[in-house]
Amino acid sequence: MFAKFLKLLSWVGLWRAPMVVLNDNAPAINLTTTPTQMVDMTARFMDVLVDNFVSEDRQKVSYLALEQSTFYKRNFDEFGSLLKKVDPLQMNDTERKSFFINLYNLLTIHSLLHMDSLPQSTLSVTDFWQRYYYKVGRYTLHLDDMEHGILRGNRPHPTSGDIMFKRNDPRLALTLPADPRIHGALNCGALSCPPLTWYDSSHLDQELDDALRGFCNKGVKAVSDSTLLINSIFDWFRGDFAVSEALTLRWLANCVDDPAISEALLKAAEDQHYFTYHYDWTLNAVSGGGRGRVKVTVYFESLCSDSMKFFKDQLYPTWRDLQDIMDLEFVPFGKATATPTGTGDYEMECQHGPNECYGNKVMTCAQNSLTIATQMELFHCMMTKPYPAFTGEQCSREVGVDWAPIDECSKSTVGSGLLYKNGVRTSSLKPRVYFIPTVTIDGHYNRNQLRTSLGDLKTQICEVYQGPPHQNCL
Structure with a gap:
């Protein structure tokens, strides 16, 4: 709750998260490098990291394994010391672009490892992109400085409209001509980010062309x-x-x-x-990467008897025992269809009729405004009643949440739009949904995995979990 309060203060400009310079205390070393050598070293550093701690599809990072590795414990400090000695103005434009793309991706990963525990997403971290810095020669730079100030030619931030480098800021000298291809290369730590790789200054144009085309597709x-x-x-x-x-x-x-x-x-x-x-802001951590937390997403319908049974027999008991190692998410929609009417609303058809569409919308509105723990209590209450679609008000009282905003949302086009987005997510699943409920583990599922989820979810999560031993998995 306190973290949310600080985030609110940050949004309105009344508080800023403390600045963290990750290589500020890196020990002095006698090694020296030329700017060109530092460009190559940064690329090779990312190469080693990607080859050893990033999934084969380049989408997920094994943060836990990296944090415990000799590579992290020994080499990050030495690399940080060398960063403080380099002068990026001595690099040509191509070298500087390659250097800061690789450094941005490295700083994102290093920032996440610096936290006491990994967040569910970088978006949930107050001032994430302006909180963590590297000293690069005489400059101190955070993620937004590198992306918007240097690589986008000091263009305004797309959300705040802020310019990173004001007039007379010496960092203005670092700016490069804006290149849209960087958007296929910069990784912000989320599942919807481009794949993680390393960029070589000697082949940069071809690599950026390939990266952007792959990201488009x-x-x-x-x-x-x-x-x-x-x-x-x-x-x-x-x-x-x-x-x-x-x-x-x-x-x-x-x-x-x-x-x-x-x-x-x-x-x-x-x-x-x-x-x-x-945009899926879920942290790009492999199983066990988020300090062992397992991502569990449940696609369900409000009047589906199999969904009701799953909540009662599997999901709620598992959540009760393992919630500290689960990143749980609900997607109410199921086998419904939603068609835009062109007026801002949607025509919905649900497998069990209009009442199920209403129940799905109630849960979607609750999902949009409540914490995951409160969602779990509310949805468990609803799904264990004889007719869940119309138990939202009763269960809101039982759980202790305000029914009025949920009720208002569920009767509006806002609720329809939120439910439609759940439909888009459901339709995007690969393989396509064939049974409700469908459960994905770390974003993946198949018939065998789903069969196990529906019959013994707790054991499945314990087997996937790669963090420290858990008392309820013994």
Whole structure:
């Protein structure tokens, strides 16, 4: 609760998180390097990290393994000492771009390892992008400085509109011409970020071209015949790609390889095809990477008897015993369909009729405003009643939450929009949903895994869990 209060104060400008310079206390060493050597060393440093502590698809980091490794304990301090000696102004533009892309990704990982415990997402950390710094020669730089100040040519921050380097700031000399390809290379620690890799200054242009094309193809999906799901990077930074949303969609159409996706993007640019933006901020940690926490996502329906049985027999007992090692998330929607009406609302059809759509919307509105622990108590209460869809008010009283805002949301287009997003997420699952409830473990599922989840979720989580021994997994 106190952390949320500080985050609120930060949002309104009344408090700033303390500055943390990660290499401030790195011990002095006698080694010296030239700027070019430091560019190459940073790339090789990221190369070792990626090869040994990042998943094969380059999407997830084994933070726990990295933190416990000799590589982390011995080499990060030495690298930090060398950073304090380098002069990035002595690098040419290509070297500097390569250097700061690699350094940004390294600082993101180092910042997360510096915390007492890993967050569920970097977005939940107050001032994450302006809180953790490296000393680089005579400059002190945080993540936003590197991204928006240097690599985006000191363009305004897409959310705050702030300029990183004001007039007469000596760091202005570090800025590079804005290059939209960096958006396929910078990793912010979330599942929707581009893959983690390292960038070599001698092949940088080709590597950035490949990275952006790969990110375009990964960042646009057809989740139904009528809807495209687009990575929010192309919304937040649309000005880096084109001068308007329509032109950005056209640019994307030229970037993707799938002709059907390209055609849909061109239609979207003409308001003839529906699209929505999405970004999964879940921390990009492999099982055990988030201090052993296991990501569990439950896709369900409010009037599904199998969902009701799962809540009662598996999910709630498992949560009660293992909630300290679970990152739990709910996605109420199931096998429903949702079609945009063009008026800001949606036509919903649910497997068990309109009442189930209402129950799904109640849970979605609650999901949008309550902590996960309170969601669990409320949804368990609802799903163990004879007719869950209409027990929201009763269970709100029993759990001790305010029913009025949930009720208001559930009767509005806001609630419909939130439920529609759950439908988009459900439609995006691979393999496609064939049974409700569906349970993903660390973002993955198949028939055998789902069968185990429905029959013995606790044992499954204990087997996936890679943190320190847990008393309820013995």
